[in-house]
Amino acid sequence: MTANRLLDVRPAGRHALLVELPDAERTGAFHAELLRRRAAGTLPPVEEIVPGARTVLLDGVPDPDALARRIAEWDVPPRPADAGGAVELPVRYDGPDLAQVAALWGVGVDEVAARHSSYTYRVAFCGFAPGFGYLTGLPAALHVPRRDTPRTRVPAGAVALAGPYSAVYPRATPGGWQLIGTMPDPAALWDLGRDEPALLTPGTRVRFVAEDGAA
Template identity: 55%
Template sequence: MERTGAGVRVLPYGDRALLVEVDEPGGVPAVHWALTAAPLPGQRELVPAARTVLVVLDRPPTELDVAALRRLPLGEAAPGQAGAPVVLPVVFDGPDLAEVAERAGRSVPDVVAALTAVELTVAFSGFAPGFGYLTGLPADLHVPRRATPRTRVPAGSVALAGPYAGVYPRASPGGWQLVGRTDAVLFDVDREPPALLAPGARVRFQDVG
C-alpha cells in the first residue's frame, strides 16, 4: 500500500526494497544524501532516478522503515551539497547554441550568461558512467531533444534536454542540444570516486571561451 508524506510517496518494491517517489527532481538528491548520511538498518543500495530513489534492504521492510522515509527532510540542505560546487570550465560554442537561444527568446550571450549564473544540482546519474542529470535550469531553457539524434556526440559536450543539463563523459550517440564543451574528465576508473558528478553535488559552469 502507498504511504505518503510531505512531497513523498513510499511504495513496496518486491520483498526487500521500498521505492521513494518525490514531486520534483530536486527532491531526489535530498533523499539520496539523507539516506547516505543516515541509512536505514540493513540498507544495501540506493538507486536514484528522475523522481524516485529505490532503497534496497537486506531484509523485508517494515512500517518503521516506511515512517522513516516519510519523515525525510526534503527541504533542508543535503550533506552532499555542503562545501564548494564543482566548477566546470566550458567553451560555449556548441552547434545547437543559436537554436537554443532562439527557442528561449534570448540572445546567445544571454543564454551563456544564464547558464553560468545558475547553480545546478546532480539529481541522479545514468545513460553512461559519469553522466549526471543536472537540475536547476531557468524554465525558458527547458528545450526539447533534437528530432533526429546525432550518431556521435564528442566527449565533454555540454548539452540541454527538457529540464536537465548534462555533460557527455564519452563519445556516444545522443539527441540532446549541444551548447558547449569542457575538458573536465567526468569519469576515471583510477580516481576515487570515479565519477566527478555524484548525485547531490552542486555544479556551476564557467565560461572560458
C-alpha cells in the same frame, strides 16, 4: 509541506523498496537524508541507494516492510540551496545547437553562455553512461526540447540541454540533447583511478565556468 512528502512506497523485490516523490527537489532532499542517516548509523541496513528523477530505490533491505513504516514517519527539511561546495566545470560555448537554443530563449548567442554559466546546478541523479549526471537548476523558462532527430554520435565533453536538465557527455555516444558547448577535459568526469570514479554524484553542486571570456 515537508520536503520528502511521499507519493508511494512499494516493494521492488523481496529485499527492495521503491520510494516515489513529487519532484526532483523532494527526491534530492530524501536521498540526502538517507545518506545522512546512513553516515550517522541510524539508517537500518540498506546495501544500495539509487536516486532517479522522482524515485529512490533502496536495495538489499532485510525487512522492507519495517523500513517503509519507518521512513513514512520522517520529517525531512528541504536541502539548503548552498549546501556543500560546487564542482567547477570549464566550458567553451561553441556547440552546434547554440543558435537554436538562443532562438528558443529569445536572446543572442553570447547571452546563452552568460545565462547558462550564471546558475548553480545540482546532480539530481546519474545514468545513461558512466559519469553522466543529470543536472537541475535551469529556470523553467529556459527549458528546451530534445532535438527532433537525435545525433548518431555526440562527442565526449559536449555540454548539453534537454527539458529541465543540463549535462556533459563523458564519452562519445548517440544522443538527442541540444549541444551548446564543450568541456575541454571530459576524462575528469569518469576516472577509474579514483576511489569514486564519477566526478558528479547525486547531490553534487556544479558551476559551469565559461572559457575565453565567453560568459
